[in-house]
Amino acid sequence: QQPVQSPQAVILREGEDAVINCSSSKALYSVHWYRQKHGEAPVFLMILLKGGEQKGHDKISASFNEKKQQSSLYLTASQLSYSGTYFCGANQAGTALIFGKGTTLSVSS
Amino acid sequence: DTAVSQTPKYLVTQMGNDKSIKCEQNLGHDTMYWYKQDSKKFLKIMFSYNNKELIINETVPNRFSPKSPDKAHLNLHINSLELGDSAVYFCASSPTGVAPTTNEKLFFGSGTQLSVL
Numbered sequence: 001q002q003p004v005q006s007p008q009a010v011i012l013r014e015g016e017d018a019v020i021n022c023s024s025s026k027a028l029y030s031v032h033w034y035r036q037k038h039g040e041a042p043v044f045l046m047i048l049l050k051g052g053e054q055k056g057h058d059k060i061s062a063s064f065n066e067k068k069q070q071s072s073l074y075l076t077a078s079q080l081s082y083s084g085t086y087f088c089g090a091n092q093a094g095t096a097l098i099f100g101k102g103t104t105l106s107v108s109s
Numbered sequence: 110d111t112a113v114s115q116t117p118k119y120l121v122t123q124m125g126n127d128k129s130i131k132c133e134q135n136l137g138h139d140t141m142y143w144y145k146q147d148s149k150k151f152l153k154i155m156f157s158y159n160n161k162e163l164i165i166n167e168t169v170p171n172r173f174s175p176k177s178p179d180k181a182h183l184n185l186h187i188n189s190l191e192l193g194d195s196a197v198y199f200c201a202s203s204p205t206g207v208a209p210t211t212n213e214k215l216f217f218g219s220g221t222q223l224s225v226l
Contacts, residue, residue, distance in 0.1 A: 041217035099152040
């Protein structure tokens with residue numbers, strides 16, 4: 001079952017912060033985050049495993065609340081290079097990674 | 110060297126035709142996937158193969174037939190193409206197996222943009 005992402009779109013100026021949320025109605029083993037730039041393939045950012053851990057990748061970090069089946073991606077002091085569509089991937093039992101509908105992030109100078 | 114490579118990058122064809130997309134990975138991974146991304150950017154799993162064996166078939170029309178001659182290759186053949194098949198098709202691979210046992214990241218190919226006229 002497809003996870004739900006919010007918001008659908010975010011518009012930022014350089015240096016601003018953003019949060020992208022992902023929630024699932026099914027139990028999750030883990031959550032993946034990917035970023036896709038226009039005309040390119042999705043690129044892996046990070047995996048959040050059970051245990052409520054947080055991970056970081058440069059100024060991008062994420063958390064996973066397994067009780068609520070929710071994950072959030074935090075983009076701090078955004079840069080132009082952060083622009084793209086962010087997908088969360090739900091790692092559920094018995095299937096391959098199922099992606100949310102994506103959140104389009106636009107960062108301008 | 111490209112890790113996951115797909116050919117062709119662009120495919121323009123008429124309704125009713127049959128076409129194939131090829132995918133190869135040189136990462137030594139055991140599992141390969143086909144994802145379809147529609148015009149609204151929705152990335153949907155179609156098939157997954159593990160060591161040449163079909164693992165996942167996500168209610169895809171029978172017109173779509175994947176084939177894995179060996180674990181490094183996964184091809185997608187589409188019969189009687191329809192307008193709704195227009196999309197970007199991504200091949201991907203992961204090291205050992207299908208979620209959730211592995212929690213491994215996916216490595217995507219650059220995609221094949223299929224346009225059915």
